[in-house]
Amino acid sequence: MSATTRLKGRKIAVHDMSLRDGMHPKRHQISVEQMKTVAVGLDQAGVPLIEVTHGDGLGGASVNYGFAAASDEDYLRAVVPLMKRAKISALLLPGIGTVDELRMAADCGIACIRVATHCTEADVSEQHIALGRKLGLDTVGFLMMSHMADPSKILEQARLMESYGANCIYTTDSAGYMLPEDVAERVDALRQGLKPETEIGFHGHHNLAMGVANSIAAVTAGASRIDCACGGMGAGAGNTPMEVFIAVAERMGIETGVDTFRIMDVAEDLVTPMMDFPVRIDRNSLTLGYAGTYSSFLLFAKRAEKQYGVPARDILVEMGRRKTVGGQEDMIEDVALDLLKNRSVAV
Numbered sequence: 001m002s003a004t005t006r007l008k009g010r011k012i013a014v015h016d017m018s019l020r021d022g023m024h025p026k027r028h029q030i031s032v033e034q035m036k037t038v039a040v041g042l043d044q045a046g047v048p049l050i051e052v053t054h055g056d057g058l059g060g061a062s063v064n065y066g067f068a069a070a071s072d073e074d075y076l077r078a079v080v081p082l083m084k085r086a087k088i089s090a091l092l093l094p095g096i097g098t099v100d101e102l103r104m105a106a107d108c109g110i111a112c113i114r115v116a117t118h119c120t121e122a123d124v125s126e127q128h129i130a131l132g133r134k135l136g137l138d139t140v141g142f143l144m145m146s147h148m149a150d151p152s153k154i155l156e157q158a159r160l161m162e163s164y165g166a167n168c169i170y171t172t173d174s175a176g177y178m179l180p181e182d183v184a185e186r187v188d189a190l191r192q193g194l195k196p197e198t199e200i201g202f203h204g205h206h207n208l209a210m211g212v213a214n215s216i217a218a219v220t221a222g223a224s225r226i227d228c229a230c231g232g233m234g235a236g237a238g239n240t241p242m243e244v245f246i247a248v249a250e251r252m253g254i255e256t257g258v259d260t261f262r263i264m265d266v267a268e269d270l271v272t273p274m275m276d277f278p279v280r281i282d283r284n285s286l287t288l289g290y291a292g293t294y295s296s297f298l299l300f301a302k303r304a305e306k307q308y309g310v311p312a313r314d315i316l317v318e319m320g321r322r323k324t325v326g327g328q329e330d331m332i333e334d335v336a337l338d339l340l341k342n343r344s345v346a347v
């Protein structure tokens with residue numbers, strides 16, 4: 001049976017990232033009004049889940065990650081009441097977001113909390129996942145940089161999150177490094193090894209232009225939630241472009257409930273005009289995928305290039321070589337200075 005035949009009639013939920021992962025290329029400066037306009041457009045197009053917070057999740061506003069145009073609470077209180085059908089989620093990275101921020105977000109009316117850790121550090125998520133469940137939220141464990149661990153390790157970590165109470169587990173290609181086979185192996189391991197009622201999700205980055213192909217591979221292997229960003233607005237070369245994924249899903253008979261033309265219009269009329277620069281595959285974002293480097297490092301590396309004259313691409317390659325992970329943004333400056341030093345020694 002061909003993949004298209006096998007997927008016909010399969011129901012999945014897409015989760016929009018343009019107002020959370022899309023905060024990275026916007027330096028977290030999306031205004032409350034822009035959040036409201038885009039979220040209403042997504043809701044009207046039939047997107048069932050929309051994420052709203054600082055790019056680095058609840059509590060991300062800081063010197064390390066950058067301050068946002070408004071607080072997480074202001075964004076959530078503005079957007080949640082406008083939704084007719086869509087549910088709003090928030091991301092939380094333990095160590096950045098606190099349980100108090102999770103309670104605040106629940107009080108604002110989020111329906112879903114996604115607790116994200118590096119793919120080998122699920123044990124730090126216990127408190128937040130347990131609280132998410134206690135608050136009656138759709139509680140998701142989100143294993144970042146999943147390319148850095150093999151499928152059996154991803155399953156081991158996913159089982160921890162499931163044991164804490166997560167009802168859905170994501171394998172997350174934060175670097176946009178994975179190829180369809182890598183995604184399929186991880187999703188398959190989760191599908192075989194987790195409880196049948198636990199949902200599986202996939203979050204991709206489009207740095208190697210694999211966002212759509214990887215997401216289809218994930219659905220084929222059993223994922224029922226797929227992250228996409230309208231207009232592709234996300235870190236690096238962006239996330240799986242929502243409107244493209246929806247069009248492909250429709251062609252394959254995968255049921256998303258999203259209106260294909262309406263979502264194209266949201267991308268073209270609302271999200272793309274908001275971009276400070278085209279979110280696309282260029283030599284720097286391509287390097288993220290090629291070197292396995294965390295997509296959110298892109299703008300930090302570009303800033304270091306401006307400051308020290310060291311090419312962002314060289315910095316990103318070195319960050320990948322050192323196997324750095326999310327949260328190590330402060331190392332970008334050290335790497336730039338090391339490269340500068342090595343360059344002057346060589347001259």
Ligand SMILES: C[C@H](O)CC(=O)C(=O)O
Nearest residue numbers: 021055056144173174296
């Ligand atoms: C905090 C990151 O932006 C989370 C994410 O979207 C990823 O790891 O990818």
Ligand SMILES: [Mn+2]
Nearest residue numbers: 021174203235
């Ligand atoms: Mn991401």
